[in-house]
Every structure is written in structure tokens, then in C-alpha cells.
Amino acid sequence: MAKKAYLCAQKSNYMSLVIVGSIAYDAIETPFGKTDKIVGGAATFAGLAAAYLYRDVKLVGVVGEDFGEDNLNILKSKGIDLEGVQIKDGQKSFFWSGKYHNDMNSRDTLVTELNVLADFDPVIPDSYQDCQYLLLGNLTPQVQLTTLDRLKHKPKLVALDTMNFWMDIALDDLMNVLKRVDVLTINDAEARQLSGEYALVKAAEKILQLGPKYLIIKKGEHGALLFGEGRIFSAPALPLADVYDPTGAGDTFAGGFIGYLAKVGTINFHNMKNAVIFGSALASFCVEKFGTERLRELDTDLIAQRITRFTELSKFDIDG
Amino acid sequence: MAKKAYLCAQKSNYMSLVIVGSIAYDAIETPFGKTDKIVGGAATFAGLAAAYLYRDVKLVGVVGEDFGEDNLNILKSKGIDLEGVQIKDGQKSFFWSGKYHNDMNSRDTLVTELNVLADFDPVIPDSYQDCQYLLLGNLTPQVQLTTLDRLKHKPKLVALDTMNFWMDIALDDLMNVLKRVDVLTINDAEARQLSGEYALVKAAEKILQLGPKYLIIKKGEHGALLFGEGRIFSAPALPLADVYDPTGAGDTFAGGFIGYLAKVGTINFHNMKNAVIFGSALASFCVEKFGTERLRELDTDLIAQRITRFTELSKFDIDG
Numbered sequence: 001m002a003k004k005a006y007l008c009a010q011k012s013n014y015m016s017l018v019i020v021g022s023i024a025y026d027a028i029e030t031p032f033g034k035t036d037k038i039v040g041g042a043a044t045f046a047g048l049a050a051a052y053l054y055r056d057v058k059l060v061g062v063v064g065e066d067f068g069e070d071n072l073n074i075l076k077s078k079g080i081d082l083e084g085v086q087i088k089d090g091q092k093s094f095f096w097s098g099k100y101h102n103d104m105n106s107r108d109t110l111v112t113e114l115n116v117l118a119d120f121d122p123v124i125p126d127s128y129q130d131c132q133y134l135l136l137g138n139l140t141p142q143v144q145l146t147t148l149d150r151l152k153h154k155p156k157l158v159a160l161d162t163m164n165f166w167m168d169i170a171l172d173d174l175m176n177v178l179k180r181v182d183v184l185t186i187n188d189a190e191a192r193q194l195s196g197e198y199a200l201v202k203a204a205e206k207i208l209q210l211g212p213k214y215l216i217i218k219k220g221e222h223g224a225l226l227f228g229e230g231r232i233f234s235a236p237a238l239p240l241a242d243v244y245d246p247t248g249a250g251d252t253f254a255g256g257f258i259g260y261l262a263k264v265g266t267i268n269f270h271n272m273k274n275a276v277i278f279g280s281a282l283a284s285f286c287v288e289k290f291g292t293e294r295l296r297e298l299d300t301d302l303i304a305q306r307i308t309r310f311t312e313l314s315k316f317d318i319d320g
Numbered sequence: 321m322a323k324k325a326y327l328c329a330q331k332s333n334y335m336s337l338v339i340v341g342s343i344a345y346d347a348i349e350t351p352f353g354k355t356d357k358i359v360g361g362a363a364t365f366a367g368l369a370a371a372y373l374y375r376d377v378k379l380v381g382v383v384g385e386d387f388g389e390d391n392l393n394i395l396k397s398k399g400i401d402l403e404g405v406q407i408k409d410g411q412k413s414f415f416w417s418g419k420y421h422n423d424m425n426s427r428d429t430l431v432t433e434l435n436v437l438a439d440f441d442p443v444i445p446d447s448y449q450d451c452q453y454l455l456l457g458n459l460t461p462q463v464q465l466t467t468l469d470r471l472k473h474k475p476k477l478v479a480l481d482t483m484n485f486w487m488d489i490a491l492d493d494l495m496n497v498l499k500r501v502d503v504l505t506i507n508d509a510e511a512r513q514l515s516g517e518y519a520l521v522k523a524a525e526k527i528l529q530l531g532p533k534y535l536i537i538k539k540g541e542h543g544a545l546l547f548g549e550g551r552i553f554s555a556p557a558l559p560l561a562d563v564y565d566p567t568g569a570g571d572t573f574a575g576g577f578i579g580y581l582a583k584v585g586t587i588n589f590h591n592m593k594n595a596v597i598f599g600s601a602l603a604s605f606c607v608e609k610f611g612t613e614r615l616r617e618l619d620t621d622l623i624a625q626r627i628t629r630f631t632e633l634s635k636f637d638i639d640g
Contacts, residue, residue: 102518103518104518198422198423198424199559199560199561199562199563200541200559201559201560201561202561204559219542221520222539222542222543223542223543223554223556225559231632232559232633233633233634233636234543234556234557234559234633234634235634235636236543236554236556236634237554239519239520239521239545239552239554240521241519241521241522242519243519270637273636274636274637274638277636277638307638311636311638312551313552313553313554314553314554314555314556314634314636315635316553316555316593316594316597316631316634317590317594318594318597318627318631
């Protein structure tokens with residue numbers, strides 16, 4: 001009894017889910033319409049998704065003084081801790097503008113203004129040192145490395161999301177941070193770029209030798225593949241009548257994924273599979289409206305219904 | 321008892337699976353190599369796949385005198401009835417040559433010689449009038465219509481496979497034959513072309529108003545979607561290290577699909593889902609070697625093992 005209580009106490013000392021990433025303004029154009037500057041950023045999407053699944057979510061990021069209190073309240077209202085979010089006086093927030101093509105799978109970047117992100121130095125508040133689950137959202141690998149260095153305890157699980165841009169300009173740093181993470185999430189084109197292999201099975205084999213124990217390849221409307229422990233899991237994507245805006249879907253996926261793992265607390269392939277389904281389900285909401293709009297109006301019932309749809313979508317039973 | 325025996329007798333009168341399609345020579349180039357003229361054709365691939373699942377498979381097609389007896393024996397040795405395959409003296413078999421790009425998803429047609437297919441008039445032998453399952457393999461819609469007209473009894477299930485080429489040059493005929501089929505199998509680009517809708521959910525809605533009760537959208541390495549009865553099923557594709565030659569994968573899928581339904585004998589969404597998995601499993605073998613090579617060396621154990629891999633690949637279990 002005494003031992004058990006001790007273990008519980010220990011556990012409660014290291015329990016938070018920390019998410020590092022951009023908190024930004026986006027301006028988006030899709031075949032369905034066009035937005036002014038709206039709230040975006042990897043940490044924003046991931047944080048909103050994770051907060052539906054796990055209570056103790058903490059963000060690390062930076063914004064400029066142009067980032068309105070009401071925008072930060074979007075995150076605070078979901079119980080997300082923003083102590084690690086720096087607000088830089090006299091500077092502007094990271095701004096990205098993009099235009100999606102008709103297929104919604106490809107896009108042109110119209111504007112990228114790094115602003116506060118240009119010299120982002122992540123600050124980890126003392127209260128964040130209880131980090132048990134860490135999501136290194138899509139950011140420069142150097143910031144991802146610095147974050148890892150500044151945590152006094154190695155988290156139970158570190159997941160990293162990245163993109164082709166960092167493979168192009170910061171591959172060495174990316175390789176260094178990959179050695180220190182448990183899970184990598186990238187899309188299929190990025191898996192091919194990183195590995196130099198076209199077949200995703202071969203790409204996964206090579207990437208799993210770079211450090212991560214698990215690899216998730218996101219395939220957008222075609223679902224996701226999870227590789228690890230010598231096994232493969234194929235998660236479906238929910239076929240949607242309208243994809244309004246794919247921005248943030250990958251970040252939302254990552255947030256839902258790690259939020260689910262933080263909730264269940266045990267890392268194994270069974271839970272990883274379910275985490276991929278939860279990430280996919282949250283991402284399927286994300287794309288239904290522009291920016292974070294849809295993601296902000298969810299509840300546990302809506303998420304449970306969506307999980308049921310994923311189950312119905314892919315379940316079959318062959319007797320032999 | 322008497323009634324049941326009568327029903328069984330009835331059933332045994334109408335039980336064959338008839339497949340109509342090309343029986344051809346292909347010459348294929350992929351990043352893995354290049355072939356001379358090898359056996360190909362929609363009916364060949366579909367017939368080989370179906371014959372592993374169902375005993376009573378009959379082909380309708382036409383070849384030239386250049387089509388060697390040994391090539392026909394490939395089909396005969398699997399127990400496939402070739403009474404409906406015409407051999408045209410002094411004429412040459414249909415010949416197609418193509419080159420696949422590095423992504424293996426796109427290809428250039430190098431040569432198409434219609435030869436005997438140019439004026440193909442399908443002959444349905446009397447012994448084929450017991451047709452209960454009919455697969456109208458990828459061919460001109462006019463031949464697909466003629467085949468339906470020449471069957472004295474409406475089969476229990478008619479599946480149709482077609483391609484963008486017929487949408488381009490014979491859309492009216494295709495629309496006519498679609499009114500008379502139960503299942504349509506096409507790929508995602510073709511579903512978009514046929515419906516004018518980009519989102520596959522919307523495309524499926526429109527296509528299901530054209531006649532078919534079920535629609536299967538084949539997505540190659542991304543699996544397949546089954547639409548019907550107001551439901552959707554997403555089947556995974558097996559991630560493969562090497563896709564040697566995608567030629568015939570769609571035909572193999574269709575053959576495996578209808579072969580499974582003929583075997584189980586009951587048409588409902590549950591069995592349709594399993595049929596999609598069997599089609600996918602057989603297609604996953606097809607691409608492992610050039611042409612029909614891999615498809616010819618299978619057995620029920622290998623197929624059962626592959627089905628198990630599909631189950632493991634996509635199964636998850638979320639308690640709530």
C-alpha cells in the first residue's frame with residue numbers, strides 16, 4: 001500500500017504534456033474562400049487537439065505584441081498553460097500566408113515572415129520541468145534541440161514533427177535531434193526525401209535507424225502509416241465531402257496523438273495505434289473549417305462519435 | 321426439406337462466374353526492368369485471381385493465332401473454362417506496351433495495337449448461360465453491353481471495371497452499361513472524371529445515382545474505398561518494399577473481389593468489405609513480379625497468410 005502511494009506520488013510529479021512550436025498568424029486561401037490574419041501555428045493546433053484528451057497541457061512558444069489577448073484566450077480557455085509563451089514587445093508574430101490548389105494536397109507559400117521566430121530562444125519555466133510527454137512541434141531543429149537540453153529530466157516520450165523545409169536547410173541539426181526522439185511524424189513526400197527511398201516500407205526502415213523507435217507517415221486524405229516494433233499499422237482517413245482548409249491538420253494530428261498517449265500513460269504498439277486514430281480523428285475535424293475554428297468547438301461526445309466512425313470505416317471480419 | 325433441395329438444385333443451375341475482358345500480350349518497362357511480350361489482359365489477371373477463390377470460372381475473350389497454346393494453358397491449368405475465348409486465324413492478339421515512371425503510379429502508353437479487339441464480338445457459349453456472377457472487365461462499353469444482352473438470365477451480381485479512356489471516347493455507352501450493373505470499380509482519378517467532383521465522397525454520391533448500388537474506388541498504394549448502402553469502408557493497401565509491376569493490379573483486384581463474393585454467395589455490405597480485402601490481397605501479390613508471374617504461383621495458404629496481414633495491418637481496438 002505504502003509503495004503504491006509512493007509510486008502514485010512520483011507519477012504526479014512528472015505528468016505534464018509540453019508542446020513546443022509556433023504560435024502564429026496565418027492568412028489562407030483555398031477553393032472555398034480566403035481569410036484575413038487568423039490564429040495559427042503548430043503549437044496552437046497541437047495544443048488545442050491535445051487539450052481535449054489530456055488535462056495538463058503546457059505550451060512553449062513566442063508571439064509578438066500584435067498577438068491579441070483574445071487570441072491567447074483561445075488557448076487559455078481550453079485550460080492550456082501559457083507560462084512558457086513569451087510575448088515580445090515591439091515585435092511582430094510569425095506570419096505565414098498560403099494558397100491551396102484545387103486538389104487541396106499541394107499549396108504555394110505566398111508570404112513567410114519569421115518575425116519573433118527568427119531568434120526564438122525557448123524558455124522552459126520551472127513549472128514545466130514536470131514534463132512527461134514532449135511534443136517538439138514543427139520548428140527549426142535547433143530550437144527542438146535546445147528544448148531537449150533545457151529539460152532537466154528526460155521525458156517518458158518525445159515526439160517530433162518536422163517538414164521538408166528543415167531537411168533542405170538544417171539537415172545536420174535535424175539528424176541530431178532525431179537521435180533523441182521516440183516518435184517522428186512526417187508526410188510521405190518527406191519520408192521519401194529523408195530516406196532517399198521511394199517505397200515507404202524501405203523509407204521507414206532507414207528512418208527508424210536514425211533514432212526514432214516509431215515513425216508515423218501522414219498521407220493526408222489517404223490516412224497514416226505507423227511503423228515500429230517490426231510492425232505496421234495503416235490508419236484510414238475519414239472521407240470528407242468538403243475539406244475547407246488543410247492548414248494545421250498535421251499539427252492537430254500530432255497533438256491528438258500525444259494527447260491520447262499522455263491520457264492512457266502506457267507506450268506500446270496497441271496504444272500507439274489508437275493514438276494514431278485519435279490524431280486522425282482530430283485532424284479530420286480540423287480541416288472542416290478555416291484555421292482553428294472547428295477545433296475550438298469540439299467536445300468529448302463529438303470526438304467519441306468520430307472515433308466510432310473511424311472504427312466503422314475500417315473494421316472487417318474474415319472468418320477464414 | 322423438399323423445398324430446400326429444390327432451391328439447392330436451382331442454385332446449382334446458375335453458379336458460374338463469367339469474366340469478359342482482354343486476353344493480351346503486354347510489354348512492360350518499370351524501374352525494375354523490362355519484359356518482352358508477356359501474357360496480360362484484364363480477363364487473364366481477373367480470371368487467375370478469381371480461380372483461387374471460386375471453382376467455376378469462365379472466360380469470354382478473343383486472341384489471335386499468335387497467342388500460344390502454352391499461354392492459354394496458364395489459364396486452363398487453373399481450371400478456368402476457355403470455351404468462350406475465340407481464336408482468330410490470321411490475326412494478331414491485342415498488344416499493349418507501357419512504361420512506368422519512378423513513382424509507379426503513372427505510366428506512359430508506348431504502343432496500343434487493338435488487333436483482334438478492334439471488332440471483338442463476344443460469344444457466350446450455351447454452357448455459360450448458368451452465369452450467376454458476371455465481371456465485365458475493362459473493355460469497350462459496347463462489348464460490355466452486348467455481353468449483358470446475350471445472357472438469357474440476369475446474373476445475381478454484375479460488376480464492371482472500366483477506365484478513363486472509355487470515359488473520354490465512349491461516355492454514352494458507358495452510361496448505358498452503368499445502368500445495368502451492381503458494382504463499379506474505378507480508380508480515384510476516374511471517379512473524379514466521371515463525376516466532376518474532386519472529393520471522393522461527393523464523387524461516390526453522384527456515381528451511385530448512375531446505376532451501380534456499390535462503388536469501389538481503387539487508390540493503388542493507398543488502398544480502396546467501398547461505397548454503398550449509405551456506408552463507407554476503407555481498405556488498406558499492404559505497404560510493399562518493392563512494386564515490380566503494377567500492370568493488372570486493378571483487374572486482379574476485380575477478379576479477387578467477385579471471386580470471393582461467388583464463393584460466399586450472399587451479397588451484403590459485410591461480404592462486400594471482405595471481398596474488397598480479398599481483391600486487395602490478390603492485387604498485392606500481382607505487383608510483386610512482372611505480369612502474371614506472381615499470380616500464377618499462389619495457393620490457398622499464401623492467400624490466407626496475406627489476408628491475416630491485412631487484418632493485422634488495419635485492426636485497432638479502442639475501448640472508449
